[in-house]
Structures are given as structure tokens and as C-alpha cells.
Amino acid sequence: MNSAVYKALVDIVGEDYASDRAEELFTYSKDLGTAEPKWPDYVAVPKTVEELQKIVLLANEAKVAIVPMGGGMSLAGIALPLHGGIMIDMKRMDEIIEVNGTGRYAVVEAGTSQGKLFAYLKKHHPTLAHSMPDAPPAATIGGNMAIHGQGDLAHPHGFNSDMINGLEVILPTGEICRFGSCSMSPGWFTQHPLPDMAFFLGWGGATGIITKVSLRLFPCKKIREFDLLVVDNEELVPEILYEISHVGMSEDLTAFSQALPPMTDRLHHIGVNISGDTEEELEFKRRFIYDERLSSFFEQGTGGIVATSQDLEKPTVTKTSDWKKGGGFEYVGSVFPVSAYPELYRKGVEISARHDIPYTVVGRVIGAAHSMMFAWSYAFNRADPDSVRHANEALHETDDLVPGLGGTIWKPAVYGQQIVMKHMDANTLELMKKLKNMLDPNGIMNPGNWEVA
Amino acid sequence: MTAKIEYKYDDMIHRCFRCGYCKFPNDWSTITNCPTYARFRLESYSSGGRLWLIRAWVNGEIEWSENLAKIVYSCTACKNCEEQCPISFSDDLVNMVVAARSAMVETGLLPSPVKSFLKNVHLHGNPYGLAAKKRDQWMEGTKIEPYQNQEYLYYVGDEGSYDTRAQSAAKSLGELLLKAGVSFGVLGNLETSDGNEVETLGEEGLLEELIEKNIKQFKDLGVKKIITLSPHSYNVFKNSYPKFRGEFEVFHYTQILPQLMQAGKLEGPADLNMKVTYHDPCFLGRWNKEYNAPRDLLKGIKGVELTEMGQNKKSALCCGGGSGNFYTDFLGGSEDSPARIRVREAHETGAQVLAVACPNCLTMLEDAVKVEGLEDKIAVKDISEILNGTE
Numbered sequence A: 001m002n003s004a005v006y007k008a009l010v011d012i013v014g015e016d017y018a019s020d021r022a023e024e025l026f027t028y029s030k031d032l033g034t035a036e037p038k039w040p041d042y043v044a045v046p047k048t049v050e051e052l053q054k055i056v057l058l059a060n061e062a063k064v065a066i067v068p069m070g071g072g073m074s075l076a077g078i079a080l081p082l083h084g085g086i087m088i089d090m091k092r093m094d095e096i097i098e099v100n101g102t103g104r105y106a107v108v109e110a111g112t113s114q115g116k117l118f119a120y121l122k123k124h125h126p127t128l129a130h131s132m133p134d135a136p137p138a139a140t141i142g143g144n145m146a147i148h149g150q151g152d153l154a155h156p157h158g159f160n161s162d163m164i165n166g167l168e169v170i171l172p173t174g175e176i177c178r179f180g181s182c183s184m185s186p187g188w189f190t191q192h193p194l195p196d197m198a199f200f201l202g203w204g205g206a207t208g209i210i211t212k213v214s215l216r217l218f219p220c221k222k223i224r225e226f227d228l229l230v231v232d233n234e235e236l237v238p239e240i241l242y243e244i245s246h247v248g249m250s251e252d253l254t255a256f257s258q259a260l261p262p263m264t265d266r267l268h269h270i271g272v273n274i275s276g277d278t279e280e281e282l283e284f285k286r287r288f289i290y291d292e293r294l295s296s297f298f299e300q301g302t303g304g305i306v307a308t309s310q311d312l313e314k315p316t317v318t319k320t321s322d323w324k325k326g327g328g329f330e331y332v333g334s335v336f337p338v339s340a341y342p343e344l345y346r347k348g349v350e351i352s353a354r355h356d357i358p359y360t361v362v363g364r365v366i367g368a369a370h371s372m373m374f375a376w377s378y379a380f381n382r383a384d385p386d387s388v389r390h391a392n393e394a395l396h397e398t399d400d401l402v403p404g405l406g407g408t409i410w411k412p413a414v415y416g417q418q419i420v421m422k423h424m425d426a427n428t429l430e431l432m433k434k435l436k437n438m439l440d441p442n443g444i445m446n447p448g449n450w451e452v453a
Numbered sequence B: 001m002t003a004k005i006e007y008k009y010d011d012m013i014h015r016c017f018r019c020g021y022c023k024f025p026n027d028w029s030t031i032t033n034c035p036t037y038a039r040f041r042l043e044s045y046s047s048g049g050r051l052w053l054i055r056a057w058v059n060g061e062i063e064w065s066e067n068l069a070k071i072v073y074s075c076t077a078c079k080n081c082e083e084q085c086p087i088s089f090s091d092d093l094v095n096m097v098v099a100a101r102s103a104m105v106e107t108g109l110l111p112s113p114v115k116s117f118l119k120n121v122h123l124h125g126n127p128y129g130l131a132a133k134k135r136d137q138w139m140e141g142t143k144i145e146p147y148q149n150q151e152y153l154y155y156v157g158d159e160g161s162y163d164t165r166a167q168s169a170a171k172s173l174g175e176l177l178l179k180a181g182v183s184f185g186v187l188g189n190l191e192t193s194d195g196n197e198v199e200t201l202g203e204e205g206l207l208e209e210l211i212e213k214n215i216k217q218f219k220d221l222g223v224k225k226i227i228t229l230s231p232h233s234y235n236v237f238k239n240s241y242p243k244f245r246g247e248f249e250v251f252h253y254t255q256i257l258p259q260l261m262q263a264g265k266l267e268g269p270a271d272l273n274m275k276v277t278y279h280d281p282c283f284l285g286r287w288n289k290e291y292n293a294p295r296d297l298l299k300g301i302k303g304v305e306l307t308e309m310g311q312n313k314k315s316a317l318c319c320g321g322g323s324g325n326f327y328t329d330f331l332g333g334s335e336d337s338p339a340r341i342r343v344r345e346a347h348e349t350g351a352q353v354l355a356v357a358c359p360n361c362l363t364m365l366e367d368a369v370k371v372e373g374l375e376d377k378i379a380v381k382d383i384s385e386i387l388n389g390t391e
């Protein structure tokens, strides 16, 4: 270890926010999932863009890797220092800089937690909302952009990274760049129509560090309702999703199936989020969604509306980790056409059974059923190495399957990244390589992540 | 790999997913509602980070170090994490930290401020290392009497007895009880530490010693009912003493005074015309679910306009003084020290007075007001002082 680097970090961020101590290195060497630990040499927690920029310049000078981390919630070992170096915890950079109510956007620092923005809007701008992922509230806005996340407004508005009105990024060589209207005016109201330079979204921090995001906000209605439909035949799911998306009145449209509790085993639940400013508006939407075409499905198969509630409790997904009181789960995320649901579900049941893990699969409709994020979750017991190994093998088997079934892997672990790049068009891959080399000549920016051989 | 350490929650601690809900208040408005995480903003100081480190230490994956001990001992036992964690083991989160501390005590590996805290309590019956015979100095000039079979024992506690700022609260409460004609007495120099901090610092032997000594003394004197100045004393008397057959009727003073006011035995000061915000002490609020009594008391004072901070009741940010931190001071020295964050929050409400119901919070927050340079803007007062009209 290079104590000069540590001293320089202390000079930049102050003693409290830099560490080369075993306890911090241990903590940042692990993520929530099954990934093997990867040890950083240093940890730094900057507060300002200037401090962050100095760290990037220092890394270039000392030829030390840097790895940005937001909430560290991505679960696939991608917010780990694969080649050591400086772990940069972004969560002190969490200022909500501006909310433009009439322009419906918020400019936030990238380390702002999803929870903080959610609470801020609820309190100060109750008619506005951002698309909130089901991730724990500590997940950051920047981290979510860096992996093309999706949230509870995915059905009408797409991936979260499609909801950007401007970006500020520190390049691997230390320059600060802005994209969108903010590059030429004080307003952060649009990303288009300037030449597209979206080299940063979905790159998992391998091409630079996102420092500010202008995020599109959408109308937030006063009353929210979560309806749950159920069918016992997976083949019906794509059509039902198609019909509901044709009406276009739902905010979030999901389909899930899980072995536990036993009464839900092999059933397919379709979650429909709707909202309205009045009961009348809600009733209007219900009438359109639950029309004759939808009831005809229930007449063909068995099923019906099983529950309606005011809103879904957010920690539900997190609780997956406590299956058999084990403290862990990880999932393979993917993006597929909605029509793939039945096959993906069946593969999930098969793989889970092989590894003795109760199956859990979920799909979230993106856009007007243009695609679907589909995730296979595998719970494990953190204290039992065999259980961790099984989950890890199940994850790899699932990764292996995705290209063959015609899909792409979402936020792949390094194992999945290799699979994606193996199947990628050679010219595209070459361009990725050129871009990365051009932006990051010293190879210090999250090396090992999206690394083209 | 070093040797495995015996640990009470071996079969549970791995269940922490490190999802970080525990960093937030109910409304998710800030990621800094765990006071240690607020102060250091390193994952190692979050509840999840700390549990993972404890697990690694007891499993022999990492070695004990001063830094590890500081991480483990900086937790103020405030229970914000228990309130927020979605996993069903949440009721044991603080217990898991305390058990790690017990394991550190067993191995003799403690940070030096914790060692002196415990040594002082063992030698002098208080953490400050001040002479036991000076314990009654706070009551000089009052008419408060020694306990001799009165209805209530007024238990003052370490801070109220020795800390100059907290002494004023101890005195105010004593005077209020006198004014209201309550039959009570104090132990004076016979009083000794209640053991609440010793318990959360993981010194089980010393805790037993203190509890047994106190129970014997209380029983010998015929004590049946206790009024405490500090929520810390209230907590340990109410929840830990019964495990040692020390069954007493225990009240925090904010639970006694409202009845006295209603019965007309106690009058508040003349019309105060002041905006007040109330800081919930963790050992009254999250530990014992008493959120209303102090508020009722404040609302009952003429001219008090009670306003709430954003983080209140179950979501109140801890002052950073719990579990011995008022003495060990692992969280001090920064503008992100929890007490400083808390007084800024209090100031933002526009209140002229930050009311507290705990001598620990009183000293922590008053010091923070000074460091923040807010003395002209907001005063920190114990509710007993507001009621007594203490300047």
C-alpha cells in the first residue's frame, strides 16, 4: 500500500472521510450478494465535486484504480473494487440542488438516496414523483443511472435512464463535462437535441463518475392503489400484460410468481398500480382496465382479482433475503420481450429446483410492453457456504441461459458481462473498447467492469 | 484467521442483509438517522456494517483493533435501527452490539475511554471518577430530604449528581416535587450508578454488582416507588432490575408531573409566550415508547407553543450521548456530530427553546448549541427547568 496516496486522500477529504484501516477495507470488500470479496486499498467519502475531481486526478497520477459506489445495492459484485484501489463512497454528495416544479425535473447530486428524493418530493412537491426502484431507499440516483435501473413508473415512461434531462460527469481523466441544456445554459430541462454523448449510462462507472443528474418528474396523484390479479396459467400472462398496457392507465405493471408461501406456488400474480386525484378518476381507470377483454381471460383460465391495497409496502423485496433466516439473496436481471415470460418462468422453476431454492421470478413491463425486466432471485443462507455456492451456481446457470433465449442481461456481474460481450456484435464491441481506452487512458476507472478483452 | 470467539448471537447475526433501511427515519428524508453513520458516513459505522464486522471478528476473519472497538463502542444504543429494519430479527439489533461488547470485555480488549468509564463506576460509583462523597453537592441550598420511608425515592443519577449543567435540572425537579407536596426523598451520597450504561457497554459483571447493591439498598430502605430524572435510570430500573428480583414501581418524572398539574398541586410559570420544540430521549422514546407524557406536560404550560422537528418520536435523531458516549465521546469533534445536527434541526423549527427530558441530552445538546454559535437563538432546557422557571 502507498501511504502517500492515503495522505493525499486525507488532504482532499479530511481525516474522518478517508481510511486505509482493515475494518473499512473489509466492509467495502463485500456486497450483499454472493460475490467473492474484493479488497480496496483505500476508502474515501468526498463531499463536493471538487474533492471528487482531486481524487480522480490523484488516481491518474498514482495509477491507482478508483471505483464509485452509491448504495452498493446492485447485488452483483459490480460495486466492488475488482482490482483494488480507492473505493469512492458517493453518499455524502447528496444535495437536492433544484426542483423545478412547473418544468417537472429535479437536479440532484448523484449520491442522493432514492429515499431522500422520495421524501423531499412528498413533503415539498406532493404532486410530483420520480420513478422509484423497489431497491432499499439507500440506493442512489447516480448508481441507478449507471446500471439502467427501472422503477415504479417504468410502464408509462421506460427505464430510469430514459428519464434524464441532463447529466454532469467527471471523466476518468478528471475533466468535468455536462450534457444537455445544462451544458450551455443554467436550465437542466432537456438532454436532447444536442449530439448524443450517452457514454455513461449503463457503464457501471467504467467510463466516468456521474456527479449530477437532472431527473424527470411525473404527476403524482393523491390516491394510489395496488391491484393484484392472479392466473394459474403462465401462457396467459403476456396477453394480459398486453391488454392492460393497451389501456395505458397503469403506472407500474408487474408479473410475478413464487414458490412461497405455498398457496402462491405456480400461480402468476399481475400487479397493477393505478392512481388518481379523486375516487372518480380511479374508478374511471378501473373501468377501463378491468373491461370485458380482461374478464374474458378469467373466464378461460382460473383466476381473478385477489387483492387491492392502498400501496405496496416497499421492504417486501428486501424480505426475500430472510428466507430460512439466511440473510441473503441475489438475482439475475435481464431484459426480454414480454412474450418470453412463460419460458423464463419455467426455466426459473427448473433451475431453482436443481439448487433446492424456492423459486421467485418477477417481470416488470417497460414502456408500452416494449420490453420487460425479468429477474430470477435466489435466496441463500449467508452462514452456510454450501447454500451460497448453490445460489451462485444458479445465478451462473441463469446468466448462461439468457442469450440463448434471446434476451440481454441487466446489470450483469462480471461473469454475465463476459457472456454479453461474447455475444455482442464485433463492431459494437470494438467501439466500446475504443471509447473506454480513449476516455480512460490510464485504465483507472472501475477496471474489470465492462472490460473488453 | 484467528480463533473463533464465543458469541451469543452466532446463529442470528448473519441475517443482516446490509440493506441500509436502518440508516433512515420513518419518512426516509435523510440517510443520517443512525447517529454513528451520520458522524462518519463510512459503511463500517452503519448498523449493517457494524454487524458484519462483529460477525467477521467473532468468526476470526478479522482481528480486534482499536478501530474495530471504536466502531463497536460508538453505537449509542439509540434503537433507530430497530425501528426501521424490515427483518424479523430487528428487536435484537442493539443486543447483538452489546453482546459483542461483552465479548470484548471478556477478552479484556477495550478502547481506553470505555475502560476508564467502567473503572470509574467500579471505583467511585460514577463514570466521572469523582468522589462518592461529593454526590450530594447538587442539592446544597435546597430543602430536599434524605429518603426515609417517603412515598417516592427520587433517584437523581450520575449526570444529575455530578455534571454542573445537569445539576440544575436535578435541582429544578427536586424543587418542583417539593412545591407539589410530593412525599419523596433522595439517597444523597448513598446513591450509586444505576447500571444502564454499564449494561449497554457490555460489562455484565459490574452490572450485576450494581444492580444487586442498589436493589439491596432500596429494599433495606423500604423503597417501593421511584421517580427518575434520567430516562436511562428509568429504563434500567424498569426493564433490567426485575430480572434480579428488583420489582419497583418506576416513573420517569414526565409521567408524574402531568397528574400533579391536573390536580392543581403544581402550577406552571406565568404565561411564557415561547415556541418550544421537544427532543425525544432514546431511553424514554424508542426504548420505552413514552412519547406523549413529555409532550402533554409541555402543552399544559401556559404560553408554550409546541412545534415538532422533522425527525420526532420513533424517528428522533439521538443526541449522540447514549451508551456512555456522553463520556467516551467517540462521536464528537465534527459539524456532523449528531448533537450538532440535532440542534440545527431544532433551530430550523424557529423554536426559542429546545426542551429535553434527559440530563444526558441536556448536556450534549447545550454543548452543541455553543459550538454552533446558536446561544442567542435557542436555549436548551430540561422540561423540569421550564416548569420551575429556572433561568
Ligand SMILES: Cc1cc2nc3c(=O)[nH]c(=O)nc-3n(C[C@H](O)[C@H](O)[C@H](O)COP(=O)(O)OP(=O)(O)OC[C@H]3O[C@@H](n4cnc5c(N)ncnc54)[C@H](O)[C@@H]3O)c2cc1C
Binding pocket: A067, A068, A069, A070, A071, A072, A073, A074, A075, A078, A079, A080, A090, A110, A111, A132, A133, A134, A135, A136, A138, A139, A140, A141, A142, A143, A144, A146, A147, A148, A149, A150, A151, A203, A204, A205, A206, A208, A209, A210, A211, A317, A318, A446, A449
Ligand atoms: C431488494 C432489492 C430490490 C431492487 N429492486 C430494484 C428495482 O426495482 N429497480 C432497479 O432498477 N434496481 C433494483 N435493485 C438493484 C439496485 O439496488 C438498484 O438498481 C440501485 O438503484 C443501484 O444503485 P446503487 O446506488 O445501490 O448502486 P451501486 O450498487 O452502488 O452501484 C452500481 C454500479 O454503478 C456504479 N456507480 C455507482 N455510483 C456511480 C456514479 N455516481 N457514477 C458512475 N457509476 C456509479 C458502481 O461502480 C457499480 O458498478 C434492487 C436491489 C435490491 C437489493
Ligand code: SF4
Binding pocket: B015, B016, B017, B018, B019, B020, B021, B022, B023, B047, B048, B049, B081, B084, B085, B086, B087, B093
Ligand atoms: S440491520 Fe436490518 S435494516 Fe440494517 S442493514 Fe441489516 S438487515 Fe438491513
Ligand code: SF4
Binding pocket: B022, B033, B034, B035, B036, B037, B046, B047, B050, B074, B075, B076, B077, B078, B079, B080, B081, B082, B094, B318
Ligand atoms: S442503535 Fe442507533 S447508533 Fe446504534 S446502530 Fe442502531 S441506529 Fe446506529
